[in-house]
Amino acid sequence: MSLLELDDVKVHFPVKKGLIFDRTVGHVYAVDGVSLSVEEGQTYGLVGESGCGKTTLGRSVLRLVDITDGSVNFDGTDLAKLPAEEMRTFRRRLQMVFQDPLGSLNPRQNIESILSEGMAAHGIGGTREERREKIRDILAKVGLPANALARYPHEFSGGQRQRIGIARALVLEPDVIICDEPVSALDVSIQAQVINLLEELQESLGLTYLVIAHDLAVVRHISDVIGVMYLGSLVEEAPSDALYAEPRHPYTKALMSAVPVPDPEVEDRRERILLTGDLPSPANPPAGCRFHTRCPWAQDTLCATERPALKDVGGGHKVACHFAAEIAAGTVERTAASVVPATREEMADRVVETPAE
Amino acid sequence: MSTKTDKIDRLAELTAQQESSSGASLWREALKRLRASKMALVGAWIIAVFLLLAIIGPWVAPYAPGQQWRGEVFVNRAEFVGARAENWFGLDHLGRDIFSRMLVGARQTLLLGVVSTLIGLSVGALIGSFSGACATLGGRVGQRIDSVVMRCIDIMLALPSLLLAVSVAAVLGQSMTTVMIAIGVVQIPVFARLLRGAMLVQGGSDYVLAAHSLGIRKRRIVLTQIMPNSLSPVIVQATLSLATAIIEAAALSFLGLGNPDSAKNPEWGVMLTQAQNYADSAPMMAVYPALAIIITALGFTLLGEAMREALDPKLRG
Numbered sequence: 001m002s003l004l005e006l007d008d009v010k011v012h013f014p015v016k017k018g019l020i021f022d023r024t025v026g027h028v029y030a031v032d033g034v035s036l037s038v039e040e041g042q043t044y045g046l047v048g049e050s051g052c053g054k055t056t057l058g059r060s061v062l063r064l065v066d067i068t069d070g071s072v073n074f075d076g077t078d079l080a081k082l083p084a085e086e087m088r089t090f091r092r093r094l095q096m097v098f099q100d101p102l103g104s105l106n107p108r109q110n111i112e113s114i115l116s117e118g119m120a121a122h123g124i125g126g127t128r129e130e131r132r133e134k135i136r137d138i139l140a141k142v143g144l145p146a147n148a149l150a151r152y153p154h155e156f157s158g159g160q161r162q163r164i165g166i167a168r169a170l171v172l173e174p175d176v177i178i179c180d181e182p183v184s185a186l187d188v189s190i191q192a193q194v195i196n197l198l199e200e201l202q203e204s205l206g207l208t209y210l211v212i213a214h215d216l217a218v219v220r221h222i223s224d225v226i227g228v229m230y231l232g233s234l235v236e237e238a239p240s241d242a243l244y245a246e247p248r249h250p251y252t253k254a255l256m257s258a259v260p261v262p263d264p265e266v267e268d269r270r271e272r273i274l275l276t277g278d279l280p281s282p283a284n285p286p287a288g289c290r291f292h293t294r295c296p297w298a299q300d301t302l303c304a305t306e307r308p309a310l311k312d313v314g315g316g317h318k319v320a321c322h323f324a325a326e327i328a329a330g331t332v333e334r335t336a337a338s339v340v341p342a343t344r345e346e347m348a349d350r351v352v353e354t355p356a357e
Numbered sequence: 358m359s360t361k362t363d364k365i366d367r368l369a370e371l372t373a374q375q376e377s378s379s380g381a382s383l384w385r386e387a388l389k390r391l392r393a394s395k396m397a398l399v400g401a402w403i404i405a406v407f408l409l410l411a412i413i414g415p416w417v418a419p420y421a422p423g424q425q426w427r428g429e430v431f432v433n434r435a436e437f438v439g440a441r442a443e444n445w446f447g448l449d450h451l452g453r454d455i456f457s458r459m460l461v462g463a464r465q466t467l468l469l470g471v472v473s474t475l476i477g478l479s480v481g482a483l484i485g486s487f488s489g490a491c492a493t494l495g496g497r498v499g500q501r502i503d504s505v506v507m508r509c510i511d512i513m514l515a516l517p518s519l520l521l522a523v524s525v526a527a528v529l530g531q532s533m534t535t536v537m538i539a540i541g542v543v544q545i546p547v548f549a550r551l552l553r554g555a556m557l558v559q560g561g562s563d564y565v566l567a568a569h570s571l572g573i574r575k576r577r578i579v580l581t582q583i584m585p586n587s588l589s590p591v592i593v594q595a596t597l598s599l600a601t602a603i604i605e606a607a608a609l610s611f612l613g614l615g616n617p618d619s620a621k622n623p624e625w626g627v628m629l630t631q632a633q634n635y636a637d638s639a640p641m642m643a644v645y646p647a648l649a650i651i652i653t654a655l656g657f658t659l660l661g662e663a664m665r666e667a668l669d670p671k672l673r674g
Binding site for chain 1: 429563566567570572573574577585586
């Protein structure tokens with residue numbers, strides 16, 4: 001059994017209205033039926049565009065948001081049904097690293113206080129000296145100087161702050177760390193440092209990660225298994241290499257084609273899929289396949305009426321698309337003209353020709 | 358030779374470490390910025406002088422506050438005594454030395470400002486923090502409680518502050534304590550709203566979420582995470598309302614609800630009130646206490662403004 005198993009997790013936020021008595025006038029379906037499992041010692045990467053519910057899903061695992069329905073099985077315990085106080089003690093084993101390194105650190109606490117607070121809450125390390133010893137140990141592990149203890153968050157650089165955030169999670173010796181966009185607020189050079197640090201820590205401490213990100217390169221680098229989210233549900237899940245080698249869902253294809261290739265020859269000639277329109281509102285998701293309003297391969301049958309389930313198409317590669325096999329085989333034509341096959345050279349020629357006319 | 362350079366290097370290393378390991382907390386940094394601000398300096402000097410007067414006033418005053426010069430001031434004939442060598446600020450309508458009365462009154466005035474602000478601050482902060490804690494971490498029930506408490510506070514806010522103070526004073530009777538309580542009560546909703554609002558903002562921040570995810574108990578989150586970060590606007594408001602408290606006390610005295618024993622315990626607000634009856638014939642009688650109130654209020658306001666600037670993290674250099 002996997003260390004962390006999510007089964008049909010739903011997080012719906014009620015939309016309330018009313019002057020004195022709140023009436024629920026609708027729901028925002030932030031997460032709408034996500035099932036996934038994370039194996040011990042592995043990294044599960046969750047990607048998707050802004051607003052697709054990936055952060056909410058990450059927070060629901062820690063019960064930082066209320067889970068409407070479904071179960072979160074962690075090491076044989078269903079966290080979704082745990083009483084509040086028991087959940088609090090369980091949080092020691094599930095930790096989180098936040099996106100905004102400065103915002104997630106209390107500006108009025110020094111580093112020692114930030115790092116020891118979690119230990120105090122869970123009764124780890126008896127005396128102050130023992131705790132300090134442990135904090136020094138962890139600080140060395142994440143590559144921060146020991147004299148950081150008495151300093152305050154604003155005195156550190158972005159990368160260092162994120163290391164503090166990681167150290168805060170590590171002092172509790174968790175089994176699982178949920179990284180919510182751990183590097184998206186950092187410079188590219190620092191991103192690599194932090195990603196490498198996360199990988200080193202995983203190796204030496206046997207950690208399990210659930211990494212939430214929108215940067216495909218970051219996720220590819222760190223993940224064993226990747227899940228692609230769209231509007232509150234998973235559309236594709238596959239081992240990292242398989243997903244990048246052959247994306248099966250139209251949405252994943254579009255995402256992948258948005259990543260530039262570091263070779264101008266290939267970059268100029270490759271086909272890019274441009275999605276039209278915005279992400280539909282999660283308060284009023286489209287019927288049928290959630291993606292059919294923007295899908296270049298959308299068909300008249302099924303797509304608008306029936307929601308596709310996540311089906312295994314071999315080798316642990318799961319896709320939620322009615323026509324995944326047909327698209328892969330090339331037997332289904334694109335219906336929308338949102339694909340830009342034009343190479344840049346052709347476009348440049350056209351621009352030159354126009355004034356001559 | 359080489360041992361000497363080694364020693365120097367070691368020393369440099371040590372001092373450098375000492376510098377960097379001290380760590381400057383936000384409060385300490387704010388204090389540093391406060392010291393550099395001219396506005397704060399001026400405000401602090403005014404308040405210091407005011408404090409000094411309040412402490413030593415009764416001893417340095419040339420005459421007793423109740424002492425009268427008979428046969429020199431005739432109110433019905435509009436004959437007043439202005440500034441002269443004997444009485445620096447002149448005599449008031451009952452022939453008493455204004456300068457002495459103002460020196461003695463400094464203490465009363467300060468006491469009034471501080472005590473009434475403290476009442477407003479402590480009760481308001483208590484209500485505000487309770488409400489804020491309920492709203493941020495109390496779940497659905499907590500939000501309901503917060504909503505009820507805040508509606509009560511809104512009712513208090515909706516009443517004109519002077520009317521509220523007058524009704525409190527009317528219920529409690531005429532005394533100095535009444536004035537303090539009345540003005541304190543008026544300040545309660547301001548402090549409560551301010552603290553609750555700041556707590557709501559902090560309650561939604563990432564570090565509170567982080568503290569939650571660490572498994573820290575809710576009570577502790579409120580005390581160690583939310584509260585310290587919500588206090589700065591309240592502290593600033595306290596310095597600002599010290600000034601308004603003095604002026605409001607003058608207004609209450611003006612309406613005849615202030616200090617009943619004004620002969621022995623003069624107070625600037627009361628002096629101003631009494632002077633306004635003779636504003637045509639002896640305008641200077643009103644000018645002295647009015648100036649004193651204005652300067653003191655300015656001192657507190659300047660310091661408050663400077664504190665707000667110093668504590669604002671966005672202005673951190």
